[in-house]
Amino acid sequence: MSIKILINGSEFEFEENLTLIQALEQTDIEVPRFCYHDKLSIAGNCRMCLVEVKGAPKPVASCHFSLSDLRPGPNGELPEVLTNTDQVHNARKGAMEFLLVNHPLDCPICDQGGECDLQDQALHYGINKSRYKENKRAVDNKNIGPLVKTTMTRCIHCTRCVRFTSEVAGTEELGAIHRGENMEITTYLEKGMSSELQGNIIDLCPVGALTSKPYEYHARPWELRKTESIDVMDGIGSNIRIDSKGSEVMRIMPRYNEEINEEWISDKTRFIWDGLKTQRIDTPYIRENGKLIAVSWDRALTLLTELIKKTDPSKIGAIAGDMVSAEEMFLMKKLMEKIGSNKYDCRQDGSILGNQYGRSSYIFNPTIAGIESADAIVIIGSNPRMESPVLNARIRKRWLTGLLNVYLVGEKHDLTYDYTYLGDSPKSIDLKNISLNNSKNIIWLLGDDVFLRDDGMVILSKVIECAEKTGSIREDWNGVAVLHKYASRVAGLDLDFLPRDEKDSAQQMAISKEIELLFLLDADEVNTKNKHTVYIGSHGDKGASGADIVLPGACYTEKNGLYMNTEGRLQETNRAVFPPGDARDNWKIIVEISKRIKKSLNYINFEDVRDSLRKEYPIFTNINHIEKNTFQCLDRLSSQKQKLNGDVFSNTITDYYLTNSIARSSKVMGECSMQKNGIEIKNG
Amino acid sequence: MSNIKKENNDFCFSKENLSLAEYEINKYPKGREGSAIISILWIAQKQNKGWLTPEIINYIAKFLDLPQIRVMEIATFYTMFNLIPVGAHHFQMCGTTPCMLSGSDELKNLLYEEIGEQNSVSKDNLSWVEVECLGACCNAPIVQINDDYYEDLNATDLKNIIDDLRAGKEIRSGSYKDRLTSAPIDKNIKMLTQDEIEKISKARKKPGLGA
Numbered sequence: 015m016s017i018k019i020l021i022n023g024s025e026f027e028f029e030e031n032l033t034l035i036q037a038l039e040q041t042d043i044e045v046p047r048f049c050y051h052d053k054l055s056i057a058g059n060c061r062m063c064l065v066e067v068k069g070a071p072k073p074v075a076s077c078h079f080s081l082s083d084l085r086p087g088p089n090g091e092l093p094e095v096l097t098n099t100d101q102v103h104n105a106r107k108g109a110m111e112f113l114l115v116n117h118p119l120d121c122p123i124c125d126q127g128g129e130c131d132l133q134d135q136a137l138h139y140g141i142n143k144s145r146y147k148e149n150k151r152a153v154d155n156k157n158i159g160p161l162v163k164t165t166m167t168r169c170i171h172c173t174r175c176v177r178f179t180s181e182v183a184g185t186e187e188l189g190a191i192h193r194g195e196n197m198e199i200t201t202y203l204e205k206g207m208s209s210e211l212q213g214n215i216i217d218l219c220p221v222g223a224l225t226s227k228p229y230e231y232h233a234r235p236w237e238l239r240k241t242e243s244i245d246v247m248d249g250i251g252s253n254i255r256i257d258s259k260g261s262e263v264m265r266i267m268p269r270y271n272e273e274i275n276e277e278w279i280s281d282k283t284r285f286i287w288d289g290l291k292t293q294r295i296d297t298p299y300i301r302e303n304g305k306l307i308a309v310s311w312d313r314a315l316t317l318l319t320e321l322i323k324k325t326d327p328s329k330i331g332a333i334a335g336d337m338v339s340a341e342e343m344f345l346m347k348k349l350m351e352k353i354g355s356n357k358y359d360c361r362q363d364g365s366i367l368g369n370q371y372g373r374s375s376y377i378f379n380p381t382i383a384g385i386e387s388a389d390a391i392v393i394i395g396s397n398p399r400m401e402s403p404v405l406n407a408r409i410r411k412r413w414l415t416g417l418l419n420v421y422l423v424g425e426k427h428d429l430t431y432d433y434t435y436l437g438d439s440p441k442s443i444d445l446k447n448i449s450l451n452n453s454k455n456i457i458w459l460l461g462d463d464v465f466l467r468d469d470g471m472v473i474l475s476k477v478i479e480c481a482e483k484t485g486s487i488r489e490d491w492n493g494v495a496v497l498h499k500y501a502s503r504v505a506g507l508d509l510d511f512l513p514r515d516e517k518d519s520a521q522q523m524a525i526s527k528e529i530e531l532l533f534l535l536d537a538d539e540v541n542t543k544n545k546h547t548v549y550i551g552s553h554g555d556k557g558a559s560g561a562d563i564v565l566p567g568a569c570y571t572e573k574n575g576l577y578m579n580t581e582g583r584l585q586e587t588n589r590a591v592f593p594p595g596d597a598r599d600n601w602k603i604i605v606e607i608s609k610r611i612k613k614s615l616n617y618i619n620f621e622d623v624r625d626s627l628r629k630e631y632p633i634f635t636n637i638n639h640i641e642k643n644t645f646q647c648l649d650r651l652s653s654q655k656q657k658l659n660g661d662v663f664s665n666t667i668t669d670y671y672l673t674n675s676i677a678r679s680s681k682v683m684g685e686c687s688m689q690k691n692g693i694e695i696k697n698g
Numbered sequence: 699m700s701n702i703k704k705e706n707n708d709f710c711f712s713k714e715n716l717s718l719a720e721y722e723i724n725k726y727p728k729g730r731e732g733s734a735i736i737s738i739l740w741i742a743q744k745q746n747k748g749w750l751t752p753e754i755i756n757y758i759a760k761f762l763d764l765p766q767i768r769v770m771e772i773a774t775f776y777t778m779f780n781l782i783p784v785g786a787h788h789f790q791m792c793g794t795t796p797c798m799l800s801g802s803d804e805l806k807n808l809l810y811e812e813i814g815e816q817n818s819v820s821k822d823n824l825s826w827v828e829v830e831c832l833g834a835c836c837n838a839p840i841v842q843i844n845d846d847y848y849e850d851l852n853a854t855d856l857k858n859i860i861d862d863l864r865a866g867k868e869i870r871s872g873s874y875k876d877r878l879t880s881a882p883i884d885k886n887i888k889m890l891t892q893d894e895i896e897k898i899s900k901a902r903k904k905p906g907l908g909a
Contacts, residue, residue, distance in 0.1 A: 180765075189767035191774040202766040203752060 017081050020094040034076035034095065035063055043097055046106060046135045048113070048220045049172035050077035053276060054181060060172050061109040062135065066102050068094035073105040103139070110139040113170050116151040116195075117221070124168065126222030128235040132170065153198055158188075159206035160685035161213055161285055162224050169223035171197055175215040182278065183209040184410050184430030199223070206689045210403035210670060213284040217268065217277075226265065228285055228682045233257075233264045241590035242269060244577060245283040246337045246570045247674065248402045249462075249498030250382060251579035252279045256571050256590035263287045263571050263591055273383045273638075274579070280403040281686065282670070282677060289680030290569055293554045296595025299564040306564065311596065318563050319610040321546055325531045327354030331523040331544075334360040334511055335536035335551065336500035336674060338600065339575025339587065340634055343502065343511045344627045345604040345615060346535050352613040357529065359513050359520035360506025362537045363666070366519075367465040367474075367496070369507040372646030375474065376507050377582035379492035379643065380457050386412050388493075389453035393433070394443060394477065395424040395663035396461025400670045401499045402580075406430065421448055424461070424663035438662040440473050445480055455493065456486040462499045463666050469659050475651045476658070492643070497580055499667070501570075504578040508633055534561065535600070538675040550603055552593070555675035566597035569676065573599050574620060576627075576634055583640045584633070709754045711761075715741050719761070732764045735772050739779055748788055748844075749780040777829055785819045787863050789826035790842040796835035804853045805839055812860050822864055836880040837873055846871035 015030040021041060028037045033056070038045050048060035056078045064073035069085065084093035096102060114136065121127045153166040171190065176199065179188045185208060187201045201207060216226050238257035245252040245266075253269035266287050268279040298314035299306040322330065332350050334343050343360060350358050361367070367376055380388065385408045398406040406429065412418040413431040420433035423442045436442040450456055458477045464470050478487070478494055486493030498504055506512070513519055523529045524540040532544045536551035542560055549561035552569045572593045576586050593599070601623055608615040617623045628635050671687040672678050688694075711719055722737040738761065742754050750773055759766040773779045780788070791809060793802050809826045819825045834840050837849035841856065848859060848871055855874040862869050877883050890898075 186765035187767060189765075189771045191767075191771055193775045200767075202770050 017084070018092055019081070019084060020092045022096055022098055025092065028081055030082045032081050034065065034067075034074070034079040034081060037081055038065070038076060038095075038097065045076055045097065046139065047077060048131060048135075048170060049174060051174055051177075051218060054174060054177040054218075057173050057177065060113070060170065062106060062113075062139075064102060064105040064109065066096040066099055068096070073102060106139045107141060110136060111141060111145070114140065114144070115146050116167075117170065118150065118167050120168070124165070124222035125163075125225040125230060126168075126219075130222060131220035151195060156198075156200045156204050157206070158201050158204065159212070159689060160682060161227055161281060162207065162216060163227040163230055165223055165225070166198060166200075167223075168221050169199055170221055171199070172220055173199070174218040174220070175199060175224060178215055178218055179207070179209060179212070181414070182214070182407050182411070183211040184407070185209040188215075208690070210280050210282070210399065211278055211407060213281045214268070214278050226285075228288055229265045233259045238264055239590070241571075241588050243571065243587045243590065244585045245279065246501035246577060246587070247280065247282045247286060247677070248404075249500055249503065249580035250274055250402050250405050251501060251577055251583070251585050252283050252404055253585075254279060254283060256588075258571075258590045261591050261594070263290050273381070274581075274583070275404045276408075278404050278407060282673070282683065285682045285686075286676055286680055287571075288682050289553075289676040289678070290571055291594075292681070293675075293679035294552060294594050294597070295554050295558060295564055295566040296593075296597055297566060298596065299558075299561075301562040306559075306561075311598075314563055314565060315606060315610050318548060318565075318607060321531055321548075321563075322353060322607075322611050325546075328357075329528060329530040330355045330533075331357040331518065331529040331531070332359075332533035332535060333362050333520045333523065333537040333540060334358070334502065334506060335362060335534070335538060335557075336502055337570055337676070338502045338536045339570075339573065339577060340502075340505040340509060341575055341620075341623050341627055342535060342600045342604065343506055343509050344631075345601055345617075345623060346533065347509060347511055348615050349604050349608050349613075350533075352608060352615065353611070356514050357518045357523060358511055359518065359523065360503065360509075360511040362520045362540045363462070363466065363500075364519065364521040365462065365465040365503075366468075366470050367462075367507070368512055369510060370646070371474075371648065371651050373508070373582060373641070373643040374492060374494065374645045375478075375651075376496050377504060377643060378495040378497060378580040380455070380495050381581045381583075381640065382408055384455075384491075385409055385457065388412060388418060388455045388457045390419045390421070390448075390450055390455075391457040391459055392421045392436075392443075392448065393424065393429075393459045394440075394461065394473070395464040395467075395665075396459060396497055397425065397427045397429070397665045397667065398459070398461075398497060399427060399429050400665065400667040401461060401497055403670075405497070419453065425665050427665075439660050440469065440476070440658045440663070441660060443473070443476055443480065445483060450484050453484075455491050456481070456484055457493050457495050458486065459495045459497055461497055461663075461665070462503075463664065466666065467659075467661065467663075469656055471651065472654055472656050472658050475648075475654060478645070478648060479652065487645075499673070501577050501579070504580060504582055505576065505634075508578055508582075509631060536567065536675075550600055551675070552597065553675040553679050555678055557675070565603050566593070566595065567600040567603060568593040568597060572597075573601075576624070576637075578634075581640055582643060584635075584637050586637055709742070709746065709751065709757045711742070712745060715745050723762075732762050732768070735762060735764065735769065736776070738762060739769070739773055743779060747786075748784040749782060777827075782817055783819055783825075785813075785823040785825035787824050787843055789813070789824070790829045790832070791826060792830070792832045792834075792838070792840050792842075793828045794831040794835075797831075797839040800838040801852060802839035805841060805851060805856050808853045808856055808860075812857070824860070824863065834880075843869075849873045850875040850877075 016027050017030045018027050045063045047063045049057045058075050058078040063076045065076045067074050156164045176188045180186045187207050190197050215224050237259050241256045243256050245254045252275040253271040255267045255269045257265045266284050268277050270277045297308045300309050410431045422433040423436045436447050458481050464473050481487050481493050524542045530545040532547045534549045534557045538555040538557040547561045548563045549558045550565045551567050558564045570587050571590045605615050605617050669687050671683040677683045719738050722734040723731050726733040743750050755769050759769045813820045813824045813826050816827050840849045850873045859869050
């Protein structure tokens with residue numbers, strides 16, 4: 015049903031199920047607001063969005079006034095809404111005056127200054143002096159954890175944060191205690207917040223009551239250079255904006271992308287930036303007498319060239335890490351081929367998931383946005399809340415509508431939504447246990463950890479079989495979904511950065527005596543026992559500390575690169591700052607090595623690399639696009655000899671905050687981990 | 699927040715209060731047990747000598763399957779719930795306009811003298827607090843002691859009440875001026891009979907304003 019209304023004298027037509035503020039937004043009329051947010055429920059308590067409706071005795075709050083409540087005039091005239099009259103302006107001015115009664119005038123020392131809704135709107139609706147003679151209200155600050163700093167005197171009680179934690183994050187930790195003038199936003203007895211999405215309340219807060227603790231007094235918004243990029247902390251590739259000042263990343267903010275992260279990002283994505291500045295390798299190192307010593311690029315590369323020449327090509331291997339870009343893996347693969355070795359792997363966690371059964375067998379086919387049209391989801395061996403909090407919020411969003419049934423096979427966790435528990439081992443994946451009769455769009459969500467088991471491919475085969483039986487693999491819907499934890503994994507599988515032989519898998523290579531020289535391309539999760547290892551990467555973590563030659567590389571904020579997210583969607587990072595010290599782009603390092611060993615990869619600039627990659631693998635052509643995917647050789651998959659074993663599923667993420675080398679270098683992430691594990695953080 | 703006191707003992711509903719609580723919960727549909735929260739908090743407060751501890755709030759949160767903060771929100775919103783200890787006789791003195799105009803300031807000073815600061819328990823186990831309108835303005839000024847209203851008070855009446863309480867005597871609730879509930883104090887003013895009321899209303903031209 016559509017409805018015609020007059021807005022400021024011009025006629026518009028809208029869907030009837032909209033609220034007035036949504037309709038006004040469609041006509042590009044700006045309506046000031048504090049409490050209304052289009053991803054949260056409607057509260058209607060700030061009264062800033064008042065508009066005049068012809069026939070109504072007083073101004074109405076447009077955020078919770080439904081278009082279907084508008085009535086025609088006595089002679090059948092169209093309903094009329096006015097947003098630019100004196101009455102509207104005075105009403106908003108009045109609402110603003112009350113909001114400012116208790117709001118402190120501390121903008122010069124407030125971190126929100128410059129991007130504050132209250133500040134901006136006071137410019138239009140504020141009055142130039144205060145009529146309030148009484149004392150202003152003061153409220154104690156609350157300690158709600160290491161991420162969110164509170165200055166509760168500034169709070170205007172819009173309750174966006176309360177609604178976010180209970181609706182989107184699903185942890186119900188924040189609340190408003192006391193009432194009237196004494197109302198305070200707090201957690202129960204000032205406990206620290208436990209949500210992995212709590213950073214978003216900083217963006218939601220329209221004033222400076224909730225600000226970022228790590229970013230406290232670091233920079234002003236107008237000083238920051240904004241670079242649009244993507245995140246590599248998990249497999250979904252949340253869209254982010256990197257705010258930098260000079261050579262430093264100052265903060266990371268979400269960027270709106272309805273298809274992936276809506277407007278939320280996880281705390282690891284948001285607060286990782288202090289890890290980008292600590293434990294950085296800023297100069298090459300070589301190991302002499304058991305100790306790593308800083309050397310020049312020339313010396314490190316000369317040593318490496320000698321090593322490569324000395325070693326039998328079949329005894330050289332390479333492992334790519336979890337945060338490397340497609341171009342880097344592509345070049346690494348080329349380099350290995352030039353050297354004459356085919357021993358390379360991008361699965362440092364020991365996963366057995368390959369690309370032999372088609373692209374559909376290793377990506378999240380239903381797509382993240384597709385969760386919103388799913389009727390049932392069967393989660394197998396995964397804890398989406400830890401592996402991808404933003405995706406988990408999407409599942410919760412769908413679950414809240416009451417149209418999604420969730421089933422879980424694997425470890426029991428608090429996923430922020432209710433689920434039917436089917437069992438803890440693969441044997442519980444049985445259509446007898448699940449009533450999917452009324453479900454049309456079913457998602458079979460397989461965690462990464464499933465493929466760490468020996469029978470991982472058998473489970474995949476069983477799941478595909480179940481999916482086919484329940485009709486969840488159709489022309490318009492493919493319900494088999496692999497949730498990757500790592501940003502570079504799908505690109506690695508697309509690039510075939512995989513060993514030819516099972517015994518050359520990453521974990522085998524690392525402990526094998528046969529591999530004498532192992533390249534670690536940003537790989538920090540393997541324990542190496544090889545004769546020589548070469549680490550190319552950014553952080554001094556596990557990989558670098560055991561290496562014989564360390565070549566300093568760039569982080570994801572310091573390079574351009576293509577990443578394939580878990581849906582198989584191509585996205586790119588953009589350089590926000592330059593790598594520190596002598597560190598170089600990883601692609602330059604690899605090309606330089608190839609030149610030194612006289613087997614040059616002929617690339618002059620980065621565009622050459624990307625063009626060459628796209629020529630060989632056209633799938634890396636269209637940014638923000640998902641190719642049509644299929645399964646291949648499924649008969650071979652189902653005819654495997656191996657059987658399911660009865661082992662229970664286990665999740666490998668034990669500490670959400672410390673899953674990669676950047677996170678482990680971050681003080682903030684360390685504090686979060688301590689809080690989660692109940693260790694008290696000492697101040698100072 | 700900081701004035702919420704901790705007491706380290708576990709709380710559990712007594713047998714009869716448990717059945718009372720279940721009776722309240724059964725008033726609401728299944729899955730909406732949380733709706734009974736005010737009654738449940740009230741029962742718990744009664745059992746715990748008139749105030750709620752964090753242990754009780756935790757207990758009730760588990761009992762009704764609600765997040766703790768939601769219970770806390772309710773408990774702090776309503777002044778009928780006390781989050782700090784109260785005396786055996788808890789005075790709630792109304793200080794809103796009609797009571798103030800009828801002399802509640804006098805009562806307030808007396809309470810300060812006799813019992814001490816607000817929100818503290820005196821040695822003889824009395825406590826008091828100034829509250830907003832108790833909704834009995836026609837009998838102002840009024841003081842609520844535990845569950846009963848004591849109306850039309852002046853300082854002498856209240857002093858007598860406090861002394862009686864200290865002596866362990868019974869006290870009389872209701873109006874302390876010689877009248878039935880809120881009937882006119884002036885004995886010459888008579889109540890209208892039903893006939894008279896009808897006569898007056900017929901004489902009115904229009905109902906509502908201007909009559």
